[in-house]
Amino acid sequence: MERKEAEQRIEALRREIHEHDHRYHVLNQPVISDQEYDAMMRELLGLEQEHPELVTPDSPSQRVGGEPLPYFEKVRHTQPMLSLANAFNFEELQEFDRRIRRLAEVDGVDYVCELKIDGLAVSIRYEEGVMVRGATRGDGTTGENITQNLKTIRSLPLRLRDAVTLEVRGEAFLPRKEFERINRQKESRGETLFANPRNAAAGALRQLDPKLTAERALDIFLYGIGEIHGTETPGTHTESLDLLSRLGLKVNPDRVTVKGIDDVMQFIDHWREHREELGYDIDGIVIKVDDLELRERLGTTAKSPRWAIAYKFPAEEGVTVLRGVEIKVGRTGAVTPTALLDPVILAGTTVQRATLHNEDFIREKEILLGDHVIVKKAGDIIPEVVGVVQERRTGEEKPYQMPTECPECGSELVRLEGEVALRCINPQCPAQTREGIIHFVSRGAMNIEGLGEKVVTQLFNADLVRGPADLYDLKAEDLLPLERMGKKSVENLLAAIEESKQNSVEKLIFGLGIRFVGAKGALILAQHFGGMEAIMAADREELEAVDEIGPKMAESIETYFDKPEVKETLRRLEAAGVNMMYKGPAPVQRGDSDSPFAGKTVVLTGTLESMSRKEAADRIEAQGGKVTGSVSKNTDYVIAGEKAGSKLKKARDLGVDVVDEQAFLAMLEG
Template sequence: MDNALERARQRIEELRREIEYHNYRYYVLDDPVISDERYDALMRELIKLESKYPSLVTPNSPSQRVGGQPREGFATVRHRIPMLSLANAFDEGELRDFDRRVRSALPGEPVEYVVELKIDGLAVSLRYENGLLVTGATRGDGETGEDITANLKTIRAVPLRLLRPVPLLEVRGEVYMSKEAFMRLNETREEAGEPLFANPRNAAAGSLRQLDPAVTASRQLSIFVYGTGEIEGVSVNTHAETLALLKELGFPVNPHHRLLPDIQAVIDYCNRWQEERFNLPYVIDGLVIKVNSLDQQARLGATMKSPRWAIAFKFPAEQAKTKVRDIILRVGRTGVLTPTAILEPVRLAGTTVSRATLHNEDIIKEKDIRIGDTVIVQKAGDVIPEVVAVIPEERTGDEKPFVMPRRCPECGAEAVRPPGEAGTRCTNIACPARLREGLIHFASRNAMDIAGLGPAVIGQLLAAGLVQDPADLYTLRLEDLVPLERLGKKSAQNLLEAIERSKSNPLYRLIFALGIRHVGERAARILAQRFGSLDRLSRATYEELVTIPEIGPKIAESVITFFAQEQNRRVLEKLAAAGVNTRQEPEEEPGDKPLAGKVFVLTGTLEHFTRQEAQELIERLGGRVSSSVSRKTDYVVVGENPGSKYDKALALGIPTLREEDFRRLVEQ
């Protein structure tokens, strides 16, 4: 090994250990000792070195947490020690019955209990060999789970290597989503017209079972560990010692566990958390009580379904009765009109509740919720107030049905409900209620890429009345910007230059920046190439749009609706008048596109390309990448561990290309 490579290897190892140590300080001890900027600098240095020396990249490097390509399915993992479920107790009497059963099986022996918060998430198993994470799996049916190693690696609280090596350690834990992250995720999904998660547990489970690890990484999941499966090389005698060992090895252990001397102390602790749980940043649905001695646990044994030495105390669902004073509408970033019930204030789950989201028109009709109704409310997962049911026998006849308006309540533009969707939307991109978030998207890196135009500056521009729609950005002057807070002359000049540069962006960036419903970057590129100008796209018919590969009915309807609005056409005219590019650059001659008209499908992991790089290369050479194999497919590019697409290609007789064949094809 040459000197440069050896120095790089040593530095990479130093960086990995330092980054994992700071992950431990931040996620386990909640006591960071460096700034976020310093942490980011360490990660950047590691990624830079690994990019320069790819032979030194390992699966357990911190740089690989969000790596990997989307998978075509999950393999199965058999739990060598089953992950049993717990029996439940719902009141003090059932806890005392549990204690009597334990003591009856251990006559005359002193019994201590460890009580832990029951995190409302998804149970997982993490397997470490010689201190390195090798497998992560869901609980599944207790005997067999799904291999979600790549997704679990994206959770920064999960150590990729232990703080000291252990020959074999299998750890059980609960992956969860915080209340704040859950609220943000559902707000984003609601804005996009996507189905909402019912509670943080469902959100965590749905996030962990994504085939694309990058999606999991974006969901801000965390974990608490609570026990072990197989273990070699270390010895513990009690459950309390087990939790201390897990924390010592680098795992996040919930700090609220307690070692208690008897069942009365357990009951008192459970009663205390009935109210205190609402102050936690995550959801718990009860507490778990375990016999502390591992020897006693072994002698107590288990039934086919659950251990005899543990029980879950479940909190009862908390509900309250109140009245619906009114139903109002909130307009979100993408124009979704979300109905919200204004309630007579009522105490629920530790807070005073005066509002409850009703999500959409269909839910209001399904539950027959009327203004003036007496209703039962609860918090979904102790987070979101929701109306559970109406009490029809308390109606007086004065209640008023809710009718979704046909005009936006904020700007008066037409409000439409696209076929097959639950949400009604304002069609005006300059609607004041959706303008701020729309401007943030317009200026974002993958859209118009206006450096320096972040949320804070956009907020000031709106507050000063300088911008009413995206086109107004191109009329800003230096004297408009300099008076804004923390935006001196130099920063203002830089911003104006960035705005000016954005005028020459390719057409597809402008199309994407407009925030047309369902039109992402890929669709924007296709539309720009097909129609050549914004003017021509604005006059496209539904029939023209749906005949384009990858442009389906939803995108077509959304494009037609967008350009049909007078307010939107006025904004586009202003953009063109300001000098923003609205035309596609001329296409290269067909002779420069050796893959013109060819359809490719990618499957498996490629060694020299990411999935995105391979797709961009094919498209640059005139080809098209499809997500599914059909008789119209020309080639299937096959990497390591290919999935069902490879089998289908063989069955249909479609040519397959190994990576070396693919490289020869694109490099010729």
């Protein structure tokens, strides 16, 4: 066949195969037999073999192909993939609804309810309609490139029906029938069975060889848009899902748009009763504000969107026997007791360990060694002991006494004022040092691939690493003698350590483990000061002047950076080439810097005649101001309308400038 003729036939076969894939895997409406489909695929493969120069990334032949990858590259999401806040009862859903209506200043809100698939969140990018990249959620900002593995999902089109540029989010999962088939095969080979479909799906997507991924028939539902170009932007989430469906993407049909929170609860009640009828696992319902413009106004926190929430089905509970208690010392010195249990199956996984929280909890629940205890998974994730079945006591149970000395260093354990946890206050405690390094390399911090808890413990026990800076001194000859450290593993680990040097400084700040400074606080510090040197030089007053840095956090930061050993660690990190500057996008700065509101913190109280409070807030923020809900010494202006109440009184008590409506309008006009 001549090249031109082959090119035309290949293109025609690709269109046909894409259409039949959509009908079979998305619509569940096949119109040809498997034999006819296989014949088309064989013809396509034959033509592409004759004309390899005509093979394209979106060809159906590329769903399973290519050499195994040495490692997964990092991918930065164009828009963050935030996690959702959780609700566990109707009262929490009602509070979510009240908060939405209060912030939006509306009486009622339309919500979209969707099934919460128990799988793995992924992001897929199409450019001019062609799939170019797929990634895991990762830490929400940066994921791993799993493009070739996602291409094995036959319900995921390699080419959209329109030539749009789109980043779409979804949940990859393993259907129950496929999970059962895989476990039957593993059982016949004498292999360890997968605990649940989610574990099997996650493992499949993180295979370095896509051929192994293809052996598990994964599926996917798409549920959101990160960004879109080349078509009209939807106005609601419902329209977004309809658009995804028109483009050929698989969207879950079991969704509904409702008015108000009462209808949301009806949807939840229905699927709580009927979830076992589905061909895949769900662990709750996701509730989202439908209006996309309203979502923009509601915004997000550092971790979660304010316009969505996940209702989690009640955690599965089980009863088992408490055989012992293990004590773990965390990076802050807090001592946590862990229950050692007879194995019990919860939510599809075998549980042998569960948290006992603290000494007060053990006493309050009257928990004894040998007791039959009730265990559940908090949020279907973390096992915890929640109570005792006292009726099953035999009289042989014994009380458990918390240790008085640190199990790692032998120092006296103390309980600080106002705290429930026992704490080791020895700064040289090896457990705290080891846990601090584990935190430093974790995904939310320096995100060093391959440095998990077991590897860090190996390095620590071998006296190769005693602090974060030691990681950057590691050499191949240090690592090769360690257990399960082959040449390739060592090369990958050293490459990941080297790559971490390029992180923006907020990752380093969070990784240092400064008390009271979480990921959001680290980002705020990095954005405000621009780099580590300026943060270290800031005194408590300068730190407190930063939005959202309170006195407690400011004191902790100042105290931390005053320590000689911290300064030495940072000197070594910088000498090793670890970045000390903020590299992310600048915080959004809006409005005219000449405005009297630019850079000011403003509180609105009372009723304005000329505009609503929401309109007033928007105009202040458009001129570079920040509107907050409470008056403090950091407030610059209080705008007082009619019937202003306690906020006005507090402003006068603190000496904050109070502005009436007429003066407010004049300030808006400059």
